Amino acid sequence: MKAIGFKTSLPIENQDSFIAFETEKPIPGAHDLLVKIDAVSINPVDFKIRQSGAKDTVLETPKIIGWDAVGIVQGVGEKVTLFEVGDWVYYAGDITKQGSNAEYQIIDERIAGRKPKTLTNAEAAAMPLTTLTAWEILFDRIRINPEKDKGKTILIIGGAGGVGSIAIQLAKKIAGLTVIATASRPESIAWCKEQGADFVVNHKNLTEEVRNAGFQYVDFILDFVDTNAYWDIMAELIKPQGHIASITGSSEPVLLNKLKTKSVSFSWEFMYTRSMFETEDIVEQHNILNLTADLLDDGVLKHTLKQTLEGFTVENFKEAHQQLESGTTIGKIAIKF
CATH class of the missing domain: 3.90.180.10 (Medium-chain alcohol dehydrogenases, catalytic domain)
Structure with a gap:
């Protein structure tokens, strides 16, 4: 072949x-x-x-x-x-x-x-890959419950990419969340809105953008871009007792102690875990x-x-x-x- x-x-x-x-x-x-x-x-x-x-x-x-x-x-x-x-x-x-x-x-x-x-x-x-990743991060890692969590807020960093695109749809249409996605170019902003994002903010000044959109904190954050680059921002924007999840890995140790006073949970998502380990x-x-x-x-x-x-x-x-x-x-x- x-x-x-x-x-x-x-x-x-x-x-x-x-x-x-x-x-x-x-x-x-x-x-x-x-x-x-x-x-x-x-x-x-x-x-x-x-x-x-x-x-x-x-x-x-x-x-x-x-x-x-x-x-x-x-x-x-x-x-x-x-x-x-x-x-x-x-x-x-x-x-x-x-x-x-x-x-x-x-x-x-x-x-x-x-x-x-x-x-x-x-x-x-x-x-397949993006859907499995987005589904697992929302419903297996964060364990969002559409009945209990409906109306809560989620920030999706990297909304226009492959995983971000379907994550917006699942978060909005299946979980019933208020979706804030990041994008910066006119075409990527339009794409995120087309997928169902309620708000689209610029990742280049993320904390201020989210606050200007009317959100002091958000219940959940998904990182599809760079865990280390956005760590301090995520620690600031996450609501006390909220949950952050990422697919991107980290080139440096993640400072989990930044989440301690808010009692925030953090999860990794790796779509290949189930097949690698035959769970x-x-x-x-x-x-x-x-x-x-x-x-x-x-x-x-x-x-x-x-x-x-x-x-x-x-x-x-x-x-x-x-x-x-x-x-x-x-x-x-x-x-x-």
């Missing part, structure tokens, strides 16, 4: 930053689906791993990345019960295994969901994807695809990575095979 990967970490402009190659079609294990891929989307994790996954070395076998895909099931493992050959699925994959930038991929059925019927394959491919509740990702497929099909949620590149080519992956690395993209970029 054809695949696209890399042997060494190079700037995206380099001719060999991505290479096309032939490799064996994978064989599904007990809980695996063999999927013929039709569309993928690109996320920041893709370029971060491309930049760091083979630094100062040359891999003997190219590394295949990619963690959002839509495809049709062509084979199943002996213990598969959730899907059959011929089913269309969408999923965000497993960071410990070969990725989706290939003609075929094996994926654990417990982290795949049925593809939304009303979306094109490219539109559906834009959704007891790993099938929850299957359940979340099926639930959000229904919400997408019913029009409660809408896809966040902004651009589609046609063709399974090195050039298209380079183009997508280059755009994401610029830090100016809005919504998601997909590649249709």
Whole structure:
């Protein structure tokens, strides 16, 4: 089968930053689906791993990345019960295994969901990773209860990005929160409002912007940009007994003592935790994807695809990575095979 990967970490402009190659079609294990891929989307994790996954070395076998895909099931493992050959699925994959930038991929059925019927394959491919991340951070990490927490305030730092876009929708339409999102350019401000944000504030002067919008403190904060850069601001803006959650990691230790006097909770969200550790509740990702497929099909949620590149080519992956690395993209970029 054809695949696209890399042997060494190079700037995206380099001719060999991505290479096309032939490799064996994978064989599904007990809980695996063999999927013929039709569309993928690109996320920041893709370029971060491309930049760091083979630094100062040359891999003997190219590394295949990619963690959002839509495809049709062509084979199943002996213990598969959730899907059959011929089913269309969408999923965000497993960071410990070969990725989706290939003609075929094996994926654990417990982290795949049925593809939304009303979306094109490219539109559906834009959704799994960001939707799982946003759902988990809201409902598994902060444990927002739509009945108890309806009307409370949430600040979403990085509202126009892939995760921010769907987090705005989930926070507004499912959790019933008052949503404050950050954006600075006219097009990103408009995008956040289109997703359902009640207020859009400029991240460049965030504390003052939130206060000027009429909020001394907020109940919840989601960081999708930079934990360290926004730590002091988040500690100032969070309401006593509030909850902050982040997906971005930290280059320096996080000073949790800044949250002590307010009795504030803090959580990390890593979408791959369930698949990496095969947690007891790993099938929850299957359940979340099926639930959000229904919400997408019913029009409660809408896809966040902004651009589609046609063709399974090195050039298209380079183009997508280059755009994401610029830090100016809005919504998601997909590649249709």
